[in-house]
Structure formats: C-alpha cells, structure tokens
Amino acid sequence: MTEFKHLRDRLLTGHWFSQLPAALREELLAMAQLRRLEPGQRLFRRGDSPCGLYAVLDGAMRIGSVSESGKEALLVLVEPPHWFGEIALFDGQPRTHDAFADGQTTLLNLPQAPLLALLKRKPEHWRNFALLMSQKLRLTFIALEEISLLPAPQRLARRLLMIAEGYGGLAERRRVLQLAQEQLAMMLSVSRQTTNQILKELEAQGALRLNYGEIEILDPDLLRRAARGKS
Known part of the structure; x- marks a missing residue:
C-alpha cells in the first residue's frame, strides 16, 4: 500500500x-x-x-x-x-x-x-x-523550427528551460537538471565543444552553475533572455 x-x-x-x-x-x-x-x-x-x-x-x-x-x-x-x-x-x-x-x-x-x-x-x-x-x-514541431531558424546559443537556452519545466508537464520548475553536457549536445545536434563553450558563457553571466553530470539554473530570467537572443 x-x-x-x-x-x-x-x-x-x-x-x-x-x-x-x-x-x-x-x-x-x-x-x-x-x-x-x-x-x-x-x-x-x-x-x-x-x-x-x-x-x-x-x-x-x-x-x-x-x-x-x-x-x-x-x-x-x-x-x-x-x-x-x-x-x-x-x-x-x-x-x-x-x-x-x-x-x-x-x-x-x-x-x-x-x-x-x-x-x-x-x-x-x-x-x-x-x-x-x-x-x-x-514539442517536435517547435524543436524542428528552432533547428532551422535559431543559432545554437538560443536553442541551448530554450532546451534547458524546457527540460526544467518538464517540457510543459511539471507543476513546478526544477532548478537542478541531471544532464551531462554530451547528452545535451546530442539532443541539439551540436558538438560537445560548442555546447561546453555556450554553457561556460552562461555560467559566467550568472545564469547557471555547472557541476559534474548536472546543470543548476541560478537565474531563470537571465536564461530566458539568452533564449530570446538578448545578452
């Protein structure tokens, strides 16, 4: 029971x-x-x-x-x-x-x-x-559109936000994502090196923190700005 x-x-x-x-x-x-x-x-x-x-x-x-x-x-x-x-x-x-x-x-x-x-x-x-x-x-149509129209930094920021929100299926947004950089790179169809570079830039801006095998979102508003292509 x-x-x-x-x-x-x-x-x-x-x-x-x-x-x-x-x-x-x-x-x-x-x-x-x-x-x-x-x-x-x-x-x-x-x-x-x-x-x-x-x-x-x-x-x-x-x-x-x-x-x-x-x-x-x-x-x-x-x-x-x-x-x-x-x-x-x-x-x-x-x-x-x-x-x-x-x-x-x-x-x-x-x-x-x-x-x-x-x-x-x-x-x-x-x-x-x-x-x-x-x-x-x-969600599939959204992902296809993003691959065609958006640069990698925006796609990465948007994907992190979507994962944090459970692709729209969670009641509360998560702050810590159990996600390896290699997995994120494969989902976005970009190289591991490009993914690491974008994540490091977001970390320097204070939007997130990188830990082993996980990504912690520190400032969702900054991440949303990055998703819109704004610095």
Whole structure:
C-alpha cells in the first residue's frame, strides 16, 4: 500500500496524469506493472512490437537511435514522471526508436493488451491519450523550427528551460537538471565543444552553475533572455 501511494504521488506531479479522471487513473494503476532496468539496459529497439505505455518513476530513459557503427542520436532524455511509447499505442506499428536506461531506472508499464481492452470498453478515454501524443507532436514541431531558424546559443537556452519545466508537464520548475553536457549536445545536434563553450558563457553571466553530470539554473530570467537572443 505504501509503494502504491508513492507511485501515485510521483505520477500526480506530472500534468498529464494529474488531469485524468480519477476513475481512469485507478484503472490504469490497477493494470500497471513495475519494470526495473540496469544502467544501459535496452527496453526496446526500433522495429520491436508494441509493448504498451511507460512512465519513468526513477532514473531516466534515453530515446533515440544507434547506427551500425555505434553512434547514438539522442532525441530526448525522459525523466520522472513523464510517459513515453504512446505512438505504438495508437497505430499498433513497430517501435520507431530505441529506448535505453540512463542509470538505474524504474518504470511503470501499462501493457498493450489490457490498455487496448480498456479503451475498447470505454472509447471516450482515447481523447486523454491523444492529448499526451499531441503534446509530444507540438514539442517536435517547435524543436524542428528552432533547428532551422535559431543559432545554437538560443536553442541551448530554450532546451534547458524546457527540460526544467518538464517540457510543459511539471507543476513546478526544477532548478537542478541531471544532464551531462554530451547528452545535451546530442539532443541539439551540436558538438560537445560548442555546447561546453555556450554553457561556460552562461555560467559566467550568472545564469547557471555547472557541476559534474548536472546543470543548476541560478537565474531563470537571465536564461530566458539568452533564449530570446538578448545578452
């Protein structure tokens, strides 16, 4: 019972789950299964069959792809209490990307079959899951636009703000981001050296502080100015 309450409390810190009807939340938790992954363990690979919807409870998941040569393209680092895997829920097609655990990670899994059975019984709930996917689609369009139009310093500042706000899914903004510079560089498609240079400049301005494996936001207003391209 204590673990169940802990799980529910963690998920309720996220905007999507907290906005679901109470009865639907309970039905989802009743079918949920816990899954624990070791650092670097693969959850699924591109082309795998759908296995349901996931929420990150502890740790983080790297979503991206790995080339035959071993080079990784990191799209996003999914942290608590965010959900992922909804595309395959809708179309039933194979997974579009690879998912790896970034450190010790605990997931909540809503298996595909019982979740689809619930939605067949109560099709009015499809809209709730469509809202989850539409939020991801909106963020994808924003990221594509930024890659095309904005210089790297603005893109980096904007991405840090988005991560701090849980991509719009957290009730409160975080100040400390568990994010390595290399991971940030891969997400922005810029070099590790360029990322480090921009972060050092923001640190000198007092917008943030760099620590090992994490970035602490000291002045969100300064970071927002940098995101707008203003010094």
